[in-house]
Amino acid sequence: MAMDFGLFFGELLRHPGEVVAIAPSSAAVARRMTAGLERVQGPVVEIGPGTGSFTRAILARGVAPENLTLLETNARFCAALQEKFPGVRVLNRPAQDIGEIGLSGIGAVISGVPVLARPTIQREVVGRAFEVMAPEGFFAQITYSPNAPISPEMQRELGIRAEKRGTVWANLPPARVFVFRRMQH
Numbered sequence: 001m002a003m004d005f006g007l008f009f010g011e012l013l014r015h016p017g018e019v020v021a022i023a024p025s026s027a028a029v030a031r032r033m034t035a036g037l038e039r040v041q042g043p044v045v046e047i048g049p050g051t052g053s054f055t056r057a058i059l060a061r062g063v064a065p066e067n068l069t070l071l072e073t074n075a076r077f078c079a080a081l082q083e084k085f086p087g088v089r090v091l092n093r094p095a096q097d098i099g100e101i102g103l104s105g106i107g108a109v110i111s112g113v114p115v116l117a118r119p120t121i122q123r124e125v126v127g128r129a130f131e132v133m134a135p136e137g138f139f140a141q142i143t144y145s146p147n148a149p150i151s152p153e154m155q156r157e158l159g160i161r162a163e164k165r166g167t168v169w170a171n172l173p174p175a176r177v178f179v180f181r182r183m184q185h
């Protein structure tokens with residue numbers, strides 16, 4: 001855990017625009033982010049795993065390592081994740097590539113990617129994820145804002161709806177979890 005903080009902080013200094021958060025997410029946020037994964041069929045994809053706070057919780061929910069793919073842009077984080085989580089597929093690629101990694105019928109996407117502020121990124125990350133998602137699949141997103149990280153207009157454009165899973169105070173800073181699903185589910 002202390003090693004996670006050291007690696008995280010070093011990469012935050014090197015790549016502040018990509019890492020963005022000031023510390024790895026707490027175990028409490030990780031539990032909230034991964035709720036429901038016990039019932040998920042099909043592959044699970046985590047985007048922006050960093051040092052693996054959510055990865056650990058995903059596996060603890062019973063997802064088999066070979067059923068989990070990580071998309072992370074930071075090569076140092078990727079190397080650490082591969083060592084820490086043997087059997088998990090770790091790809092040093094952006095979340096925007098989710099449609100090109102040979103998966104369909106994805107059961108859930110767990111997202112620590114901090115870049116949902118701009119419409120282009122919302123289309124590229126969330127929109128593309130739903131193109132390869134199972135009909136009942138969900139996309140869980142951490143945010144530090146009290147509002148859904150995607151506007152109602154963009155939700156309509158992407159054919160999804162946001163549902164708040166609440167605020168987790170035991171995190172630095174306090175975090176919110178939102179879940180996106182297809183409109184008809």
Ligand SMILES: C[S@@+](CC[C@H](N)C(=O)[O-])C[C@H]1O[C@@H](n2cnc3c(N)ncnc32)[C@H](O)[C@@H]1O
Nearest residue numbers: 019021024025048049050072073074094095112
């Ligand atoms: C705020 S950190 C979150 C790390 C971890 N999920 C947590 O909550 O502790 C954001 C992570 O997303 C990665 N990242 C940023 N943009 C990305 C992208 N487009 N695709 C995949 N990973 C990205 C960063 O390198 C960093 O590891």
